[in-house]
């Protein structure tokens with residue numbers, strides 16, 4: 279089956295081998311190594327001060343030529359950092375629609391006037407944040423439109439792209455190929471962004487909303503042709519005959535790559551819901567979309583020693599990454615879904631306590647080889663094996679972003695776990711948190727990326743579901759979404775076990791007598 283970040287991840291092998299901020303705090307720069315200045319009790323007691331510091335430092339990632347290109351408004355995947363100093367070294371000049379989605383969600387809150395988004399984007403001048411966000415989004419749209427002119431075969435969707443020239447091009451291994459999952463993440467983010475612009479009184483912001491709406495509406499007209507193959511079958515990755523030919527050119531064709539189909543009940547759903555709600559499918563095709571996903575949506579009870587049973591949705595790996603969809607679409611409006619996902623965080627937090635792990639698991643980049651400065655590989659299979667479809671896992675690396683689904687339910691508990699990983703040696707740098715650390719403290723991944731950092735920031739901001747819900751209601755698709763998601767989950771889940779169990783707090787720490795901190799952040 280084609281779950282997961284697989285469309286995102288397919289590239290990695292190739293590339294890698296190759297609360298309101300307090301006013302007073304806004305004027306003072308918190309120390310780079312701020313996590314060490316808080317005890318766990320202090321994070322729990324005064325979460326907003328901790329958040330204030332976290333946003334300040336994660337915001338350092340948001341710099342031209344580090345995480346995005348100011349000239350064309352596009353994201354960069356991230357950058358490697360120096361093993362000793364933590365200074366940036368090799369920039370990743372490429373990116374993908376999934377990283378674009380995080381960037382757009384951030385700007386959605388900036389436009390809405392969130393003080394927290396402003397703390398991240400423009401701490402010295404918070405009132406400038408909406409303008410920073412909209413000016414980058416204006417440039418970005420121009421870039422998307424030029425890409426569509428040059429490569430009309432993508433139908434408005436994005437492949438993994440190279441973004442360090444003015445004009446985008448597909449990365450070498452995404453020529454004539456386009457992934458569904460990442461584009462689903464991008465589209466709902468843009469959807470929420472448009473609503474945020476529309477909610478302002480500013481005429482020029484409303485104009486920007488209409489301009490983005492035109493691009494977004496265009497993808498509704500091409501989505502089925504490119505990705506939908508009938509009988510509920512959606513390509514995970516579509517092979518394009520010739521990316522330079524228009525979608526409707528007689529010589530253009532679209533075929534699913536290999537046997538991979540997008541039928542997962544995790545983050546891939548963002549794309550299948552786009553198809554269902556906007557691509558003009560017949561009622562039969564819409565039901566077929568739900569039917570093919572059904573077998574993957576499973577209930578499983580977690581047990582560990584005396585802990586449990588706790589009923590959760592079976593994971594693919596149970597990586598936090600799989601939960602991405604709930605940051606974007608208003609799943610938590612549905613009682614049974616919210617409760618099932620809250621149970622997941624009981625399990626995620628308590629499993630790490632039971633197994634004596636000082637952090638939590640999610641698909642993430644492996645450690646850096648200090649000799650070469652290269653990241654060793656990508657660990658997709660990191661989660662909780664006993665409640666997953668994929669039971670063979672590598673559980674030796676933990677990552678701060680594993681906490682984002684926890685934060686959506688309980689900021690203080692989620693941030694206590696984030697702190698517990700951030701205090702490990704080298705886990706903070708001049709761009710905020712570091713990608714990952716080995717559980718035993720022997721190595722870290724000297725890398726900073728949107729996925730490992732900004733998912734947490736978006737969760738602190740509450741995701742973009744409030745904006746998405748508002749627009750779904752205006753578009754008259756909210757009820758259909760609710761009914762579809764409710765039917766799917768309520769046919770699998772009714773009697774949830776373990777709902778009385780508290781989230782667990784970290785009890786172990788990473789060994790800190792092996793590595794030394796980055797010299798520029800100690």
Ligand SMILES: *[C@@H]1O[C@H](CO)[C@@H](O)[C@H](O)[C@H]1NC(C)=O
Nearest residue numbers: 319320321322323324325327
């Ligand atoms: C909890 O935080 C408040 C301020 O938010 C502070 O006055 C109080 O001393 C803190 N308590 C502890 C036990 O840290």
Ligand SMILES: *[C@@H]1O[C@H](CO)[C@@H](O)[C@H](O)[C@H]1NC(C)=O
Nearest residue numbers: 343344357366367368369370
């Ligand atoms: C962009 O960053 C790279 C390192 O990632 C550096 O080599 C290059 O000089 C920077 N370019 C500009 C214009 O600052």
Ligand SMILES: *[C@@H]1O[C@H](CO)[C@@H](O)[C@H](O)[C@H]1NC(C)=O
Nearest residue numbers: 409412413479480481482483
């Ligand atoms: C509206 O947006 C324009 C262009 O971004 C900006 O120059 C202007 O200051 C904004 N007006 C208000 C009232 O925010």
Ligand SMILES: *[C@@H]1O[C@H](CO)[C@@H](O)[C@H](O)[C@H]1NC(C)=O
Nearest residue numbers: 423426427430492493496524
């Ligand atoms: C994308 O390009 C096609 C031409 O192939 C054009 O018809 C369409 O309007 C363009 N989409 C947008 C949003 O400009």
Ligand SMILES: *[C@@H]1O[C@H](CO)[C@@H](O)[C@H](O)[C@H]1NC(C)=O
Nearest residue numbers: 519520521522523524527529
């Ligand atoms: C793809 O289409 C473009 C535009 O029509 C054409 O110039 C190019 O030769 C085609 N490429 C292939 C491999 O057929």
Ligand SMILES: *[C@@H]1O[C@H](CO)[C@@H](O)[C@H](O)[C@H]1NC(C)=O
Nearest residue numbers: 355641642643727728729730
């Ligand atoms: C891992 O590395 C890849 C490729 O650089 C990047 O796209 C991804 O965001 C990184 N982190 C995670 C958590 O996936």
Ligand SMILES: *[C@@H]1O[C@H](CO)[C@@H](O)[C@H](O)[C@H]1NC(C)=O
Nearest residue numbers: 644645654655656657658672
């Ligand atoms: C991660 O790195 C460790 C240490 O070098 C290695 O043993 C393991 O095989 C790597 N796993 C992957 C998936 O790269």
Ligand SMILES: *[C@@H]1O[C@H](CO)[C@@H](O)[C@H](O)[C@H]1NC(C)=O
Nearest residue numbers: 279573574592666667668669
């Ligand atoms: C994993 O998912 C596949 C496809 O839905 C299914 O055939 C298989 O039985 C599942 N395995 C487990 C252990 O859940």
Ligand SMILES: *[C@@H]1O[C@H](CO)[C@@H](O)[C@H](O)[C@H]1NC(C)=O
Nearest residue numbers: 687688689690691780781782
């Ligand atoms: C978060 O969890 C802590 C510890 O279980 C609990 O004391 C607190 O009430 C929870 N907060 C919320 C908002 O649920």
Ligand SMILES: *[C@@H]1O[C@H](CO)[C@@H](O)[C@H](O)[C@H]1NC(C)=O
Nearest residue numbers: 718719788789790791792793
């Ligand atoms: C931490 O690492 C040091 C150095 O390798 C080792 O001597 C020590 O026993 C380790 N501590 C624990 C608690 O494992």
